[in-house]
Amino acid sequence: MAARRNIPYSVLPTEDRDEDNVDRRFTYTPKSLRRILWKSIALAVFLLLLGSTLLFLSYFISMGHMEGDSSQVYGLLFLGILSFLPGYYETRVAYYSWRGAQGYTFASIPDY
Template sequence: MAARRNIPYSVIPTEDRDEDNVDRRFTYTPKSLRRVPWKSIALALFLLVLGSALLFLSYFISTGHMEGDSSQVYGLLFLGILAFLPGFYETRVAYYSWRGAPGYTFASIPDY
């Protein structure tokens, strides 16, 4: 077991406190909340379009409108779902932020 040190704790007087030592994670910065993350929105739209295209391709191959094997259908379906879901979610958050829906801000869109 480690030895316990007997160091008395005393509160620093208010005139000696450093005012510049502020944790910036918890400060309110309204400019950063209004900033539009264009790269994240572009990535979300790209994933949405790519996922939709892959899902349409898998549908057309499975119905016989296009040539292909059943293994291609399952692969395109899996990749389409993987691309479509995050693209749809992030595009929906960006749309609600733009429309001003309560509880949605552009700060809720993660930066990639």
């Protein structure tokens, strides 16, 4: 049987929450939503370029334009796909969020 630890705790309030006691985690903070995550965008672009480079290398080796073995082709192809797909997806998300900030939003779609 596990030993019990002496952990102090406080009793939770039993009454309902007042309107003044709002959990700040769920409040809308526009300043934090407008900041641009440059490191994430840089990582996405890096993965996109690395994946594209690896895919081109595997293509050139398989077509005989470069020296290499068939096992290198499959390895570069696997690593290229593994890095290209997340890079492409995240770069596309960053582009569409930037384009949405330029005035194209769901609210601008007309209701018919």
